[in-house]
Amino acid sequence: MLIKIQLFIGTLSIILLFITFELIRKKKLREEYSLLWLFTGAVILIFSIWPEYFLSRFFSQITGIFYLSAVVLLAFLFLLLIVFHFSVVISKLTDRNKELAQRHALLELEFREFRNSHPHSQNPSNQNG
Amino acid sequence: MGKVVEEVKQYLPRADALVVNDGSSDHTSEKAEASGAIVLNLPFNLGIGGAMQAGYLYAHEKGYDIAIQVDGDGQHNPKEIPKLLQTLVEREVDMVIGSRFIGDSKFKSSMMRRVGISIFSRVISLIVGQKITDPTSGFRAASHRTIRLFAFDYPQDYPEPEVLVLLHQCGLKVAEVPIGMSKRYAGESSITKLRSIYYMVKVLLAIFVDCFKKHSF
Numbered sequence: 001m002l003i004k005i006q007l008f009i010g011t012l013s014i015i016l017l018f019i020t021f022e023l024i025r026k027k028k029l030r031e032e033y034s035l036l037w038l039f040t041g042a043v044i045l046i047f048s049i050w051p052e053y054f055l056s057r058f059f060s061q062i063t064g065i066f067y068l069s070a071v072v073l074l075a076f077l078f079l080l081l082i083v084f085h086f087s088v089v090i091s092k093l094t095d096r097n098k099e100l101a102q103r104h105a106l107l108e109l110e111f112r113e114f115r116n117s118h119p120h121s122q123n124p125s126n127q128n129g
Numbered sequence: 130m131g132k133v134v135e136e137v138k139q140y141l142p143r144a145d146a147l148v149v150n151d152g153s154s155d156h157t158s159e160k161a162e163a164s165g166a167i168v169l170n171l172p173f174n175l176g177i178g179g180a181m182q183a184g185y186l187y188a189h190e191k192g193y194d195i196a197i198q199v200d201g202d203g204q205h206n207p208k209e210i211p212k213l214l215q216t217l218v219e220r221e222v223d224m225v226i227g228s229r230f231i232g233d234s235k236f237k238s239s240m241m242r243r244v245g246i247s248i249f250s251r252v253i254s255l256i257v258g259q260k261i262t263d264p265t266s267g268f269r270a271a272s273h274r275t276i277r278l279f280a281f282d283y284p285q286d287y288p289e290p291e292v293l294v295l296l297h298q299c300g301l302k303v304a305e306v307p308i309g310m311s312k313r314y315a316g317e318s319s320i321t322k323l324r325s326i327y328y329m330v331k332v333l334l335a336i337f338v339d340c341f342k343k344h345s346f
Contacts, residue, residue: 059153098175098285102183103151105171 010048178285189280227268227308
């Protein structure tokens with residue numbers, strides 16, 4: 001039973017690591033966001049290779065939970081961490097997005113006023129001026 | 130919208146009127162422009178906080194000494210603006226709020242809303258240590274210092290009550306003056322009856338979090 005779970009989780013973590021690595025290589029995922037994923041994959045891989053040492057002895061002894069539950073708990077904690085990280089990132093992006101929109105509106109207003117006050121500005125593509 | 134701008138111009142002929150269009154694509158902004166206002170068009174919807182801050186950002190960068198904030202739906206009577214201005218200058222405060230609940234103003238609204246506002250009023254008054262009768266009023270005058278603060282730091286979710294906590298934390302003074310309300314020309318209140326309790330909890334939570342925010346002013 002244990003070996004099946006080991007194989008399943010091991011394969012899963014290798015796939016996860018591979019995908020993360022590929023995405024970084026293709027520049028579709030920024031390193032700062034991928035670090036947590038790489039770490040998660042690596043930790044799950046280690047746990048699946050040496051379950052006895054890491055979980056049956058060490059982890060189970062201090063927490064008193066068994067292998068599968070331990071893996072589920074760990075995976076859950078990592079996901080929680082990742083989701084939290086994303087919330088922070090999204091908040092930052094939203095803030096910057098807002099500032100950009102405000103700046104855009106102010107510049108657009110400035111530009112309109114400038115164009116209205118300089119009706120003969122030399123701009124060949126300018127149809128309205 | 131155009132009517133509001135015209136009335137503002139009528140009572141304050143030397144003032145510049147800025148209309149912030151929060152990503153709306155109807156013809157409101159053109160009408161406002163036709164009535165003599167400067168229109169700031171946001172590229173997409175930022176919500177009340179982001180739009181309001183854009184206005185203060187404009188005031189800050191153009192170096193205005195005083196900014197008046199008036200709702201675009203016509204619920205605030207521009208006739209009252211000089212009263213706000215006078216209080217701002219004479220009492221040397223940093224923000225004046227036009228309150229619907231002081232003195233003889235006969236403001237009628239739903240039970241739910243009155244209860245909600247009175248709860249906000251108590252909570253805010255407790256936090257800032259000063260009686261604030263109408264923390265949700267969007268009819269306000271801001272001093273030069275307040276404009277500068279708002280350009281950099283403005284609450285995004287429920288700006289009207291949250292601003293009061295922000296001002297208190299930054300040591301800026303607030304005063305209230307009684308105003309009369311006119312019926313809205315257009316538009317619904319953003320708060321419907323059923324959602325008002327949910328709204329109230331969210332605002333109180335936001336105010337609570339505001340108490341622990343860090344400000345660099």
